[in-house]
């Protein structure tokens with residue numbers, strides 16, 4: 618499959634890894650939008666939030682546990698922004714589920 622994040626998972630493409638366990642990988646975004654910009658992905662290929670099924674319930678809980686660990690490791694006790702873009706209108710450019718952790722920047726803007 619021609620998926621850039623699957624290639625990162627299997628080591629075909631290098632990444633600046635910040636966290637890894639059996640089910641989850643996290644690495645620094647190549648084009649950071651904040652001083653901390655980590656992408657958290659499941660190792661399993663899932664296209665986006667809307668492609669999740671009941672089978673993935675445990676995996677999602679696991680991803681959020683990893684997000685808590687990473688936020689702590691990255692020193693984000695003051696907060697952070699957590700974003701998952703979905704599909705064309707969401708501006709999703711990589712079609713492998715991922716959560717952006719954006720931190721060490723004061724976000725003030727809302728949406729629109």
Ligand code: AMP
Nearest residue numbers: 621632645646647648702708709710711
């Ligand atoms: P999205 O637009 O939500 O699909 O986010 C995709 C993100 O992946 C963007 O912020 C890109 O900068 C990032 N990205 C794309 N290729 C790589 C890569 N090889 N290593 C790290 N981050 C990447």
Ligand code: ZN
Nearest residue numbers: 620623662713
């Ligand atoms: Zn993939």
